[in-house]
Amino acid sequence: MSSWRSQANICGTKGVVNVFVHVFCYRLKCLVRNKEQVFWTLLYPLLMATLFFFAFGHITLEYEQFSPIPVAVVESNAFRQDVTFQQVLNNLSQPGEKQLLELVVVPQAKAEELLASGDIDGIITVDETIRLTVSQLRQSQTDKLQSGLNQSILKAFLDEYAQNTMTVKRILAQNPAAQEQLIAQLNVKHSYTKQISYSDAEPNTMLNYFFSLIAMTCLYGAFWGLRNTTDVQADISDLGARRSVAPTHKLQTVVCEAAAALVVSFGEVLLLLVYLALPLRIDLGNQVGYILLTCFVGCLTGVAFGTYVGTFFRKSEGLKVAILIAVIMLLSFLSGLMYVNMRDIVARKLPFLSFVNPATLITDAFYSLYVYANHTRFFINIGLLSAIAVILCMASFVRLRREKYASL
Amino acid sequence: MIIQVQNLVKRYGDLLALDHFNFQVNDGEVFGLLGPNGSGKTTAINCILSLLKYDKGTIEVFGRPMAPDAYESKRNIGIVMQNVAVFMELRVEENIDYFCGLYVEDNKVRKQLVEEAIEFVGLGEFRKFYPKKLSGGLLRRLNIACGIAHKPKLLILDEPTVAVDPQSRNRILEGIRNLNQQGTTIVYTSHYMEEIEQLCSRIVIMDKGKTLATGTKEELKAMINAGETVSVELYVLRPEDLARIRQLPHVMGARYENSRLTVRYGGGKHNLIGLLDYLKSQELSFGQVYSEQPTLNDVFLEITGKHLRD
Numbered sequence: 001m002s003s004w005r006s007q008a009n010i011c012g013t014k015g016v017v018n019v020f021v022h023v024f025c026y027r028l029k030c031l032v033r034n035k036e037q038v039f040w041t042l043l044y045p046l047l048m049a050t051l052f053f054f055a056f057g058h059i060t061l062e063y064e065q066f067s068p069i070p071v072a073v074v075e076s077n078a079f080r081q082d083v084t085f086q087q088v089l090n091n092l093s094q095p096g097e098k099q100l101l102e103l104v105v106v107p108q109a110k111a112e113e114l115l116a117s118g119d120i121d122g123i124i125t126v127d128e129t130i131r132l133t134v135s136q137l138r139q140s141q142t143d144k145l146q147s148g149l150n151q152s153i154l155k156a157f158l159d160e161y162a163q164n165t166m167t168v169k170r171i172l173a174q175n176p177a178a179q180e181q182l183i184a185q186l187n188v189k190h191s192y193t194k195q196i197s198y199s200d201a202e203p204n205t206m207l208n209y210f211f212s213l214i215a216m217t218c219l220y221g222a223f224w225g226l227r228n229t230t231d232v233q234a235d236i237s238d239l240g241a242r243r244s245v246a247p248t249h250k251l252q253t254v255v256c257e258a259a260a261a262l263v264v265s266f267g268e269v270l271l272l273l274v275y276l277a278l279p280l281r282i283d284l285g286n287q288v289g290y291i292l293l294t295c296f297v298g299c300l301t302g303v304a305f306g307t308y309v310g311t312f313f314r315k316s317e318g319l320k321v322a323i324l325i326a327v328i329m330l331l332s333f334l335s336g337l338m339y340v341n342m343r344d345i346v347a348r349k350l351p352f353l354s355f356v357n358p359a360t361l362i363t364d365a366f367y368s369l370y371v372y373a374n375h376t377r378f379f380i381n382i383g384l385l386s387a388i389a390v391i392l393c394m395a396s397f398v399r400l401r402r403e404k405y406a407s408l
Numbered sequence: 409m410i411i412q413v414q415n416l417v418k419r420y421g422d423l424l425a426l427d428h429f430n431f432q433v434n435d436g437e438v439f440g441l442l443g444p445n446g447s448g449k450t451t452a453i454n455c456i457l458s459l460l461k462y463d464k465g466t467i468e469v470f471g472r473p474m475a476p477d478a479y480e481s482k483r484n485i486g487i488v489m490q491n492v493a494v495f496m497e498l499r500v501e502e503n504i505d506y507f508c509g510l511y512v513e514d515n516k517v518r519k520q521l522v523e524e525a526i527e528f529v530g531l532g533e534f535r536k537f538y539p540k541k542l543s544g545g546l547l548r549r550l551n552i553a554c555g556i557a558h559k560p561k562l563l564i565l566d567e568p569t570v571a572v573d574p575q576s577r578n579r580i581l582e583g584i585r586n587l588n589q590q591g592t593t594i595v596y597t598s599h600y601m602e603e604i605e606q607l608c609s610r611i612v613i614m615d616k617g618k619t620l621a622t623g624t625k626e627e628l629k630a631m632i633n634a635g636e637t638v639s640v641e642l643y644v645l646r647p648e649d650l651a652r653i654r655q656l657p658h659v660m661g662a663r664y665e666n667s668r669l670t671v672r673y674g675g676g677k678h679n680l681i682g683l684l685d686y687l688k689s690q691e692l693s694f695g696q697v698y699s700e701q702p703t704l705n706d707v708f709l710e711i712t713g714k715h716l717r718d
Contacts, residue, residue: 022509033497219589234459238493245457245487247479404476405460407420408454
């Protein structure tokens with residue numbers, strides 16, 4: 001072994017960058033090798049995403065997919081003689097993208113049997129008038145939750161047909177010469193309301209669960225922030241004491257390690273996004289840059305929150321972890337993680353809370369990106385979130401800058 | 409002068425942890441801080457390292473006032489804490505490399521220093537192990553390796569052998585001796601007087617935050633009257649013989665219990681020979697004979713009236 005003393009004091013002036021890289025890389029290793037924390041901050045959100053997908057994902061699909069409405073027409077002389085109505089029904093039953101009805105013409109008894117068994121959603125009976133018979137809302141044999149939507153469509157269709165028929169008869173009775181013009185007018189649809197799309201996406205309430213889940217995962221960065229502060233404070237841990245004796249500026253160490261925590265937290269959220277977008281095929285919108293910005297600022301807020309809790313409370317690490325879990329779950333609940341309408345309830349009853357709850361801000365940022373083409377609301381959310389992160393960082397810095405302690 | 413501590417006062421509320429505590433550490437020596445648990449040894453070390461605020465006094469290290477931003481001084485200090493302070497998520501060699509990297513910038517040099525530190529503490533075959541897989545003794549060695557890898561001029565060891573098996577303890581003490589021979593100044597705190605006696609060239613004995621005595625172990629022992637203690641297995645000893653033994657030169661006291669004669673001397677040389685000569689002259693047959701030199705515990709007992717481990 002070479003002389004112990006001969007190589008002493010070889011370091012000279014340390015390069016700040018070298019130390020930054022050294023501390024940063026080792027901090028990354030420490031964080032990603034912490035299996036327990038990786039489970040809670042990565043695998044747990046992935047499990048929850050899977051759970052949400054199986055719980056809510058197919059409900060979303062049921063709402064989004066439209067299939068022709070099964071309906072029966074009762075065989076009768078009146079129906080056979082009403083050629084116009086027959087033509088209309090035939091047109092609407094033609095296979096293709098625009099098929100509205102799946103039509104069967106059967107006797108009355110058979111039609112009632114089909115309705116009772118849930119094979120059809122309604123019976124159309126033609127006599128002096130055209131009548132619709134539907135069953136009460138029920139769960140069918142296919143176990144699909146029926147909402148009454150199909151029955152409403154049938155009723156709307158028959159009402160419109162009856163109204164148009166009555167109008168045509170009245171006009172022709174008063175002015176037979178208008179027949180040609182009338183036929184032309186009937187083929188033109190007038191709309192007196194204008195649909196304005198704020199984005200390319202369809203509104204989907206169930207997505208809020210996934211937005212809140214992403215928000216919760218961002219805030220789970222707090223666990224990494226807490227771990228950092230535990231290891232850097234001499235009055236909290238022996239590691240903190242040993243590192244405080246080293247010739248490295250404390251603030252430099254804190255910044256390096258916060259950067260490592262941010263990278264780990266952001267990486268975990270990216271994995272969650274990829275999992276949601278690819279295997280689960282959850283549509284999070286197409287504004288990838290803004291989505292990543294939201295996640296980054298969310299993770300920054302999470303790490304800053306953990307750092308603050310780690311510096312503010314001089315309690316055991318276990319208690320601090322419990323505080324973090326409780327607070328993050330509460331914030332996530334208020335943002336709609338467990339009950340999708342909670343965010344709206346809080347916005348109405350306690351609007352101030354919506355502006356200071358980071359989970360709500362992240363969720364709302366995602367929502368506004370998804371729903372609105374305009375980014376005003378998104379940037380308000382990001383601005384508020386950044387302000388919270390800055391306040392937490394500054395408060396933590398005030399506590400962390402202490403270099404001597406009254407007791408260890 | 410490597411360390412100079414003058415009139416150091418540290419209070420924890422109403423408790424006076426350090427009461428005008430003084431000591432100096434010279435270049436190249438192994439300096440021992442000896443005192444019972446709670447005597448203020450670790451508090452003194454933490455004040456020297458600028459981890460703790462103190463109420464009064466001055467501390468100089470390498471001739472400069474010690475402060476949290478005294479990075480030049482800190483760069484030449486190594487610390488081995490009382491409790492193991494390593495990263496559980498890093499392997500043995502990674503831990504050593506991490507702490508060495510806080511002091512040494514050059515990667516090649518650092519790599520060499522890490523290898524030397526691993527070899528020095530004998531953790532070569534455990535270099536890929538995580539700390540939780542190491543025994544208590546090996547963990548202590550890792551703790552030491554993390555403190556010495558950057559080859560500090562001043563190494564402070566705060567009770568490094570607590571809860572360590574004898575084999576690891578001997579290895580640690582041998583390593584500290586080697587470090588000192590290579591030029592490192594050592595400050596060693598312990599409540600194990602045997603270790604302090606074995607290692608330290610100068611010692612400060614402290615209790616309740618005060619300096620009780622300072623000097624070499626010979627100087628400390630010379631401060632008290634106690635000399636060697638001789639024990640002899642005797643099957644029969646008449647009271648008149650015990651009385652005569654008490655009259656022998658330098659004898660401070662003698663007692664006979666359970667077939668064992670114990671004689672305490674207050675100095676002098678060749679006391680054992682004198683005692684055995686007397687026993688032979690009286691035709692008293694004896695068995696095993698033991699002779700013990702006075703210890704630092706005797707010094708502590710003499711000064712405070714209590715044992716070090718009370």
